Amino acid sequence: MTKLTPLAGALLLICAAAEAAAQSTSDEVAALKAEIDALKTDYSSRVQALEARIKQLESAVAAQSAAAPASVAAAAGAPPPPAEAAPLPPPPPSYPAAPPPAGRSSNATAFNPAVSAILTGNYASLSEDPATYRIAGFIPPPGGEGPGNRSFNLDESELTMSSNVDPYFFANLTAAIQGDNTIDIEEAYFKTLGLSHGLTLKGGRFFSGIGYLNEIHSHNWDFADQPLVYQVFLGGQLGQDGAQLRWVAPTDTFIEIGAEAGSGRAFPGTQRNSNALASHALFVHVGGDVGDSTSWRTGLSWLDERASDRTYPDLDESGLPVIDAFSGTSRLWIVDGTLKWAPHGDPTYHQFKLQGEWMHRTENGQLAFDVTARDLNGGYRSEQSGWYLQAVYEFVQRWRVGLRYDSLSSGTPYLGLVSAGLLPLSDFPTLARASPERTTVMVDWSLSEFSRLRAQYALDDARARERDRQLLLQYIFSIGAHGAHKF
Amino acid sequence: MLKHLCRFLITTLVLGLALPAQAALKVLATTPDWASLLNELGGDKLNVYTATSPFQDVHRVDAKPSLVARARSADLVVATGADLEIGWLPVLLQDSGNPKIQPGSQGYFEAAPLVHLLEVPSAVDRAMGDIHPLGNPHVTLDAHNIAIIAKALSARLVLLDSANAAYYAARGEDFQKRWQAATVKWEAKAAPLRGVPVVVIHRDQSYLCNWLGLRDVASIEPKPGVPPSAGYLAELVTKLTAAPPKMILRNAYNDPKASDWLSQRIHVPVVLLPYTVGGTPEAKDLFGLFDDTINRLLAGAK
Incomplete structure (x- = not known):
């Protein structure tokens, strides 16, 4: 909690400065204060969660050193000692050891798109x-x-890569490698992410939204x-090069x-x-x-x-x-x-x-x-x-x-x-x-x-x-x- | 024809934009548990729609048209996360055309990342079944998790609807008090369950077992999402006849066949658990869910 005080203090200072600079916008300041309060609650809940976990881990360690043989036996699948017999300390949740976090240094692959092959x-x-x-x-x-x-x-082998481009766009590439060694770009489109008012704009090559089955890929x-x-009227499936x-x-x-x-x-x-x-x-x-x-x-x-x-x-x-x-x-x-x-x-x-x-x-x-x-x-x-x-x-x-x-x-x-x-x-x-x-x-x-x-x-x-x-x-x-x- | 269609389009668009803004915050909750928690924290300031029923496996839900419609108008989506809803929620979010609920914005809330996840695999391979790389996502049945998630959700409601900040803060505090008291009561009551060996179906009771100290000695699914084969079941019968568990836990949404079959073979009772709010008549809300779960476990352990 002590670490939070300087942060909150700094935020309050900024807040005070803003107030001095623009007296007329007291409404905005009030709103800011409410947001800061909310942020504080959010952080304090996280800190509390962390504290709780530290306590749990500490008690788990204590319990482990106190009853190491018992836990080893239990882990080995042997019947546990009667739980009622020992006066138990508060429940030691035995979290399985989480793997150590992998190297958190900069990683060029962290933003790889979702890749799948069918x-x-x-x-x-x-x-x-x-x-x-x-x-x-x-x-x-x-x-x-x-x-x-x-x-x-060999029917088509479908390769798909998709990912959010930025906060505004999603992009998808689906290429079908045919059994005769040719490649069809089935879909290669961008699409807006929450354009607002229920609107979505899509552009590039995409399966048209007409009918029901037209948008569905063959593996589904x-x-x-x-x-x-579909075979006679749409040549199988209608792919548009355009916008939707x-x-x-x-x-x-x-x-x-x-x-x-x-x-x-x-x-x-x-x-x-x-x-x-x-x-x-x-x-x-x-x-x-x-x-x-x-x-x-x-x-x-x-x-x-x-x-x-x-x-x-x-x-x-x-x-x-x-x-x-x-x-x-x-x-x-x-x-x-x-x-x-x-x-x-x-x-x-x-x-x-x-x-x-x-x-x-x-x-x-x-x-x-x-x-x-x-x-x-x-x-x-x-x-x-x-x-x-x-x-x-x-x-x-x-x-x-x-x-x-x-x-x-x-x-x-x-x-x-x-x-x-x-x-x-x-x-x-x-x-x-x-x-x-x-x-x-x-x-x-x-x-x-x-x-x-x-x-x-x-x-x-x-x-x-x-x-x-x-x-x-x-x-x-x-x-x-x-x-x-x-x- | 075209002219008519265009006119229809424009009229619908104008009407759509002109609809009066609803006073209550519209929330889409992926499970009945989150809906119940939202009712506790937001009361009548929220208009909550639940995407799934207690008898659905939340991992296997269709991105139904009705859900796209709800996502379109939602101010907030409350999801479990950790890939539990991966088969359908991304479609809803993308097709909604709603910027408020996109991941990363304030209107998108995930519960699982807030708590300590169990069973985080150190390596992932689909040969292990449909495992979740981020860890076991079935986090609700540990009372401590609910307290942590509730706190963050309260804070989120305050951020989204600052006009009612005091209301959410008061309700949040009241909920935490009641939940804390109930947790103490549940833990005391469930003390006899510590160390009791049980068999589960899917690994969605892990948090419950971990919290109350139940020992899950076997799982009817050999791997997550993979139905058991005859060979595996036979092996299970041999193993469990030698060291019989106290009960077999079945969730309300699970098919009873596999657990009943095993129960007859090893002469151990099946205990039906609500798993989620609404899973049993007694599990009317989150408090009822925990009360009923512990009552049923205690009855089964006798």
Whole structure:
């Protein structure tokens, strides 16, 4: 306590000087005094805590020297001497010796970001050749379709580094090293820390906030692959290069509104040589609890993208490969809903999760046929939709089962070239009307929070004709910093 | 469509900003224990919301939308710290857009760093289970810890809400007096528990055992957060049959299966403990929590 007196004295002196300097601000002085009082209480409580510990340690030392043999015996696991027999001094809490503090000299690694790596891989047994996989009726995104290759595959290895930059910003880098030795920067963003009024600004490359699953990294999916709607409408997952502003309403019910503007580089947009922001997104999320055990979140999202010369491979009437290209606008609506139930909200032993999303896309613009040779241009308009619904249940600690159903409806697009009688519809086999669907079951086993093994079987009727029977065995291992996950 | 959406956005924003400031300090407490302590120290000057129920494992909670909404409006977050809430609290703080409760600011209070932490590992490796590098975070069940934390929390309330400084100071002092008296009473009452051998499930009774001198001779979880295997349980039965403990301690939030199974094998009773305020009907507040815990232990030790 004596050490505190000079400190408090100095503070009071400063306080007195301030008073002399500015008589008119007596209110401020009063406030300062209150703060000093609070500081004193804070310090005195810490000092008292220290004093208490010193006393405890002293008595522990005394007790140890008095009854050294007994404590040795107890430590060795032998039955202790009857406690009632000896007239005991006040309880000597036997704190295990804390390790001596590591060198407190300056340390360049003290500010290392939180680093984690997630390793994933699978074994795939597919009844159809994955090279010919194509979701019928939909313009294929560049990559991102289908169950991947056969046999053993190294899936993505995800490296994440994140840390607060300063009191104002948080930054995160997530790089996915793919099994084919390429690196994707999945996310590299900064984000404000408590901008105030519930606002958060994010910039860089980030997974868009549209839908439910779009923001979630693959190792946290409940199935080994993406729902079909994500594959055809977002090319797997939409990563924005741009900025996002989110606002959480000051209400007890969770209401969040977000807006994004981006370059539109990623599917369904394309890289364009333009200063414009080609991608815009808006979303609203609402969520809450029902009792102790159930929580929910639902959302509505809107995405507006521009594409120019978004090419895709197709076959012409005679079966020869051609390259076609779409240019125009792509607008997507998403409705999502998620519900989680666990007894008393504790997912340790049982949890049920129901999740579904519905998407509707309108594409409007021009479609070029055989851009490398004939290069014919005509109008194009499509209205396509799809949905999935999945349920996952942890039936016993560490074990979960899941069921998912996917359905898509391609509709019949308006093709200017066909309407004008310039080309037959059979020159656009990819766009022939189709209703792809898929049913998936999975079971996974998590030995700890950090490891998961999964088996998944799917009856995939996404191709125009053949049914693909897909068996996937997957592993997911997380090492490094303990991650925190969104709902 | 867009125009409508923009108008909606702006209206909501304006309405949101114009909402009248609440008189009471809004506090988000991560556990019922901290909520109870806040009620003792702040009375009706605080509006306290508890993030978890007594039947939840605080380490495994979802960052639910409702919690983000509460964090958004909170003036103060009271957490245990020492990584106990690491799986969800950082998400709440980041998504809240609330500068008042960011770590390092006055509106963020962590209890564990204030007290002496037990079981600080000298080396950390996940092969040891989900261990906490900073030490065992389950600090509440030692009455001396509560006294230390209460003092610092009182001081924090004074800093945050200086208009009611006198009120908090008086309540804090009153609480310390009552707590001191109760601690003396509990320690006297619990004297027969000294040296009594017990089996725990997870290492969340360490502070209680340390305070009252109970000897935890075994843990049903072989490693923190790792459920026991059949082999480990068989080993445990052999070991505990040779030197039987007096009781098996189970927290209200633990699944009864493992402890009941062991109880039948080694013929030792399971004693249900509230662990946190609200864990049993008797544990209505912090005083009730300690009263009930000691009563149940004494009944089990007979």
